[in-house]
Amino acid sequence: MKVKVLLFANLRERIGQSVEVVDIPDSASTVAGLRIHLMQRGGAWQEILSDMKVVRVAVNHDMAAANAPLNPGDEVAFFPPVTGG
Amino acid sequence: MKVKVLLFANLRERIGQSVEVVDIPDSASTVAGLRIHLMQRGGAWQEILSDMKVVRVAVNHDMAAANAPLNPGDEVAFFPPVTGG
């Protein structure tokens, strides 16, 4: 199934892109599953997603935990802790 | 000795004047002494100065207690508790 992956701030810069549609196996249909799927690409993906303490995840604009389920068409964003205002 | 007496808000309205130079005997040269001196005029003066819980006093722009001394030329203001802003 396909989900839309968004990256922000230093994650976006290190990967060199801000959005990608990713086809994931059904076995990867949680936030944690998607993360492992992307880390298996190695390189910057492996690096930026390995320390979940400094990576936050939102699914369809709501903050999501590792065990949150994913559905086709979901928008999944990875970003660092926020530093607004 | 002479002091300048100012009245504000409902005190000013009830006396019907806002400022008066008052000549007080040396024996009345404290805030309390001035107050008693003015109360002896009777009428509205007696009324408005009889309940010191609802009358505040300032001498030369600083809040003053009953035993504060007065000197010639002092500006003594009587007014109700403030209700600003």
Add this chain to the structure above:
Amino acid sequence: MKVSVQSDDFDLSTEVIDISMNTRTGAVASFVGVVRDIPMTLEHYPGMTENAIKKIVEEARTRWQVLDYAVIHRYGDLQPGDQIVLVAIASSHRADAFAACQFIMDYLKTQAPFWKKEHHPEGARWVNALEADDEAAARWKSLKQPQRLVQK
């Protein structure tokens, strides 16, 4: 560094911009009091009122970082919707700006010589001092020494 007691209206943006010139300024907290539904006349004590406000501000400056400030209080006849009072505090840190602004407002209500006469349909009457305001001012006294709140 402005304290003004005036009958004229004021403009919040103008005052905030005036106090934000310091390059260390990161936070400006401000407060505007507005006349609710009853027309009123505000009386003050020229000279003493300005001095009382300056003392309040200096007390705030011993407790929090205040880079610049504007305090304006109007007197005279005011209609519903009119602005009455402005307190604006510029600081490097938002917690200091908020605390100083709220502290000054609480004290303005209880320490500055202003008297409010409300013009009700059934007649005018002087407003009595409210205990809630004294309580709001008193809670600052329980801060035993100048302190800074959690800040950024």
Add this chain to the structure above:
Amino acid sequence: MKVSVQSDDFDLSTEVIDISMNTRTGAVASFVGVVRDIPMTLEHYPGMTENAIKKIVEEARTRWQVLDYAVIHRYGDLQPGDQIVLVAIASSHRADAFAACQFIMDYLKTQAPFWKKEHHPEGARWVNALEADDEAAARWKSLKQPQRLVQK
């Protein structure tokens, strides 16, 4: 009732006047965040950022009387002295206005998806989240239930 995430600048007075139309309004507390000495770029997450701010505001409205509000947060390139964020709260009571304004600012700093990149002379770097901001937001959690402060 305005939440806006925009690159354009804003005018504090205009926003405050817009939210002061209710005749029950007696108090307007506002906050403006200003860029200090370092130029910065603010990135946000279109859609999610607006939603997050709206949730923060709704949470504040369960705790305090908020008659009207304006929250504006800028994104993009900002220079020293530029305005970054505005929170303005209209209420009948000043304690509610101050508390809601400060609450929203504390949460904006920790919950709203904005990321700050500072452009130092030696190079650009993304700012790390600060513990002080988390603490400022966390202290609101110890209020076990919606409560109102001493007010007038």
